[in-house]
Amino acid sequence: MTVPTLTLNNGVEIPQLGFGVFQVPPQDTKGVVLEAFEVGYRHIDTAQMYGNEAGVGAALAESGLSRDDVFVTTKLNNGFLEHDAALDAVKRSLDALGTDHVDLLLIHWPLPTVADYVARWRTLEQVYADGGARAIGVSNFQPAHLHRLRDETTVTPAVNQIEVHPYLRNDEARAAGQELGIVTEAWSPIAQGKVLDDPVLLRIAESVGRTPAQVTLRWHVQRGDVVFPKSVTRSRMEENFALFDFELSATDMADIGALDRHERTGPDPDVFDYVPAT
Numbered sequence: 001m002t003v004p005t006l007t008l009n010n011g012v013e014i015p016q017l018g019f020g021v022f023q024v025p026p027q028d029t030k031g032v033v034l035e036a037f038e039v040g041y042r043h044i045d046t047a048q049m050y051g052n053e054a055g056v057g058a059a060l061a062e063s064g065l066s067r068d069d070v071f072v073t074t075k076l077n078n079g080f081l082e083h084d085a086a087l088d089a090v091k092r093s094l095d096a097l098g099t100d101h102v103d104l105l106l107i108h109w110p111l112p113t114v115a116d117y118v119a120r121w122r123t124l125e126q127v128y129a130d131g132g133a134r135a136i137g138v139s140n141f142q143p144a145h146l147h148r149l150r151d152e153t154t155v156t157p158a159v160n161q162i163e164v165h166p167y168l169r170n171d172e173a174r175a176a177g178q179e180l181g182i183v184t185e186a187w188s189p190i191a192q193g194k195v196l197d198d199p200v201l202l203r204i205a206e207s208v209g210r211t212p213a214q215v216t217l218r219w220h221v222q223r224g225d226v227v228f229p230k231s232v233t234r235s236r237m238e239e240n241f242a243l244f245d246f247e248l249s250a251t252d253m254a255d256i257g258a259l260d261r262h263e264r265t266g267p268d269p270d271v272f273d274y275v276p277a278t
């Protein structure tokens, strides 16, 4: 199965399907990521906040894969609000991952009530200029946050990683990204499993001979977003990888889109203000 790539606004290619490691325990991460590589995933989405970058790095080292064959994303944690602290944190990430650059570095949360995300963006611009990241982007940014970056900074984010699934289409943030040339990455693409019993998804799954998870992930892919479902279960890793040999009709796409309830599984980025001690 060949995973298509999307071209980011700086020319970097990103595999449209990857593997997320949120909530994969640090001690299990190396083994889980090695299994994901065996299944065929070549794009790993981690974060400083997940505490498992070293496990990803160990898997990269043990896999025998060339560094250039794997797209690695990490995210600046919320505690690193000052320039020097953020630069140090990125250095520690690169050490943990065993690489001199990541493919994509994101600001994890905008924290608009706590600190200035524009200042953090300028730090990421520096990492990018210095070669520590092939592309930089943001996560959980609302349209107003993206517009401020456009007005006040130089580099346009390559991606905005936001919560998107059939119960939260998140149209406004996706549209703002589209307007600015920013690719949307859909986190919790199956809403951590909550959408999988939905009668509409069950009906479509039956009609196309696929599972509700595959139908949901295929819906994201056909909308043009990047996805990286997480699973520690080998059979689910394989299931979630098999998305490129079937297609949903326009009617199926519309029926899934109509499930939107504006229902978040995670925090609201406009008010989320969690800053861990560092």
Ligand SMILES: NC(=O)c1ccc[n+]([C@@H]2O[C@H](COP(=O)([O-])OP(=O)(O)OC[C@H]3O[C@@H](n4cnc5c(N)ncnc54)[C@H](OP(=O)(O)O)[C@@H]3O)[C@@H](O)[C@H]2O)c1
Pocket (backbone or CB within 6 Å): 019, 020, 021, 022, 023, 045, 046, 108, 139, 140, 161, 162, 186, 187, 188, 189, 190, 191, 192, 193, 196, 213, 214, 228, 229, 230, 231, 232, 233, 236, 237, 239, 240, 266
């Ligand atoms: N930027 C952010 O703020 C942010 C926030 C959240 C997530 N993310 C990223 O997005 C990735 C994915 O999101 P997520 O981990 O929250 O949720 P998700 O991928 O929507 O769902 C993961 C959950 O669904 C289960 N699952 C996976 N595939 C399944 C299948 N085929 N059938 C039934 N159940 C299945 C997994 O169970 P098992 O593991 O037990 O198999 C796990 O409990 C994360 O790993 C992370 O990389 C980013």
